[in-house]
Structures are given as C-alpha cells and as structure tokens.
Amino acid sequence: xxxxxxxxxxxxxxxxxxxxxxxxxxxxxxxxxxxxxxxxxxxxxxxxxxxxxxxxxxxxxxxxxxxxxxxxxxxxxxxxxxxxxxxxxxxxxxxxxxxxxxxxxxxxxxxxxxxxxxxxxxxx
Amino acid sequence: xxxxxxxxxxxxxxxxxxxxxxxxxxxxxxxxxxxxxxxxxxxxxxxxxxxxxxxxxxxxxxxxxxxxxxxxxxxxxxxxxxxxxxxxxxxxxxxxxxxxxxxxxxxxxxxxxxxxxxxxxxxxxxxxxxxxxxxxxx
Numbered sequence: 001x002x003x004x005x006x007x008x009x010x011x012x013x014x015x016x017x018x019x020x021x022x023x024x025x026x027x028x029x030x031x032x033x034x035x036x037x038x039x040x041x042x043x044x045x046x047x048x049x050x051x052x053x054x055x056x057x058x059x060x061x062x063x064x065x066x067x068x069x070x071x072x073x074x075x076x077x078x079x080x081x082x083x084x085x086x087x088x089x090x091x092x093x094x095x096x097x098x099x100x101x102x103x104x105x106x107x108x109x110x111x112x113x114x115x116x117x118x119x120x121x122x123x124x
Numbered sequence: 125x126x127x128x129x130x131x132x133x134x135x136x137x138x139x140x141x142x143x144x145x146x147x148x149x150x151x152x153x154x155x156x157x158x159x160x161x162x163x164x165x166x167x168x169x170x171x172x173x174x175x176x177x178x179x180x181x182x183x184x185x186x187x188x189x190x191x192x193x194x195x196x197x198x199x200x201x202x203x204x205x206x207x208x209x210x211x212x213x214x215x216x217x218x219x220x221x222x223x224x225x226x227x228x229x230x231x232x233x234x235x236x237x238x239x240x241x242x243x244x245x246x247x248x249x250x251x252x253x254x255x256x257x258x259x260x261x262x
Contacts, residue, residue, distance in 0.1 A: 023217075023221055026214070026217045026218075026221075027217075027218070027221065029214070030214040030215075030217070030218060033210060033211075033214060034246075037246070037249065037250050037253055040253060041249070041252075041253030044187065044253070044256040044257065045256065048186070048187045048188070051186070051187040051190075052184070052185075052186045052187060055184065055185040055186065056184060058185075059184070059185065067174075071170070074166060074170075078163055078166075081159055081163065082163075085156060085159065085160075088156060114175075117175050117180060118174070118180065120180060120182065121180065121182060124182065
C-alpha cells in the first residue's frame, strides 16, 4: 500500500488517532462524571417532587439519544483500554492495528445492541 | 549504609541531593488495576440502571422506585466501589495528560497532592449524594 504510506506519514496513522481518542474520551468522561454527580445529587436533595421531575426530563427521547453518545465514548475507551492492557502484558504489539480494528468491531456490535435496547425509549 | 538502601530516596537526601527515585510504577499499576475494576463496575452499573426489563419498559424513574432498588445494600456498595475506582482512574489519567502538557514539571508533588485532595473530596461528596436514595421513609 505504497500510496497509503506516501499520503499518511507513519506518525499520523491509526495508532496515533487511537491514542488521541483515548485521551479525549477519558477527559470527556471525567467531566461527565462530575456533571452526573452534581445533577443527581441536586435533583435528590430537594425531595421527591424535584427528583421525579428531573428524571422525567432526563428520560426524554433526545436525552436518551445523547446517552448513546456517552455510551459510545465509554465503549471506545474500554475497547482501546483492553488493547492497551494486552500490550502491557506483551501481547500483540506487532499486530496493534489489527487488534484495534477487531476491538472496534466488537465495540460497534455493543453499540448496535445498546441502540436496539434503548430504541423503545427514543422512538416513543 | 544498610538503612539508606532500604528506604527509597533516603540515600539521595543524605548525600544532600534531591533525587526523586519514584518511578511511578505504583501509579502505573494502579491505573491498570482500576481500569479493570471500572470496566466491570461500569458495565454492571449501566446494565442495572438502564438495560433491565424494568428500566427499558418506559416506566418513570422516581425517587421511590430508586429507593426500592437501593433497599438491597449491594447497590450502594457497587456504587461506592465504582465511584472510588473511577475517581482514581480519572484523576490519575488527568494527571498523565497534565504532565504531558508540562503542568507540574517543577512541582509534581503539588499536582499529585491537588488531584488527591480533589479525589477525596469528590468521593465524600459522592457518598453523601447517595444517602437520600437509601432512606427508608417515603
């Protein structure tokens, strides 16, 4: 694949993007964690009525759709994380690209399943 | 000296030099360990809260229904374990990113200490936030 090599300098290939996305999803998920704790705790602190109202809003179709994005971030980070754990025990470093794409396929399958499971809540 | 051989960093301090002998191996290992824990706990957490038959049935989530679920202490334990391991993993990850960006190059201890304090505060806050869901009274 000479043209691929010519068009893509070695340092900017899949491995780099995998690393960048891993960090990006990590930071985003950290910020989400903070937001999640704040939303749930402030909803609950004022009692039943406010919590139930917040929950109703958070179960609107567009929020569930956003949650799919969140789960996609978790799935990516987890899949690439598994790849990194494999490397840490010395497995597959020479086949890193193949392993990346296999894990992404697994992640895609997980996302398909998740979307199907949540679809009734989105399509109502 | 035999004592200086057993205590990390002591030989450097005795010689009058500030040598940091911390390789970061513990933090490296803990990041992987918490990664495994979080990987499992997050999947369980998402499953129990969003993918059980009851959760996808469209029935509204109310404070009462959450309290009914939390009547079993295992949910509370799972949430606390998830929060603790996730906080470690997130903040240690943030620490790696910040170090790569040059933050804490002069005072790595200030960076680590700050993140540690933030982590402990967030853990306490998170456990406190769970309490309204564990009360028996409606």
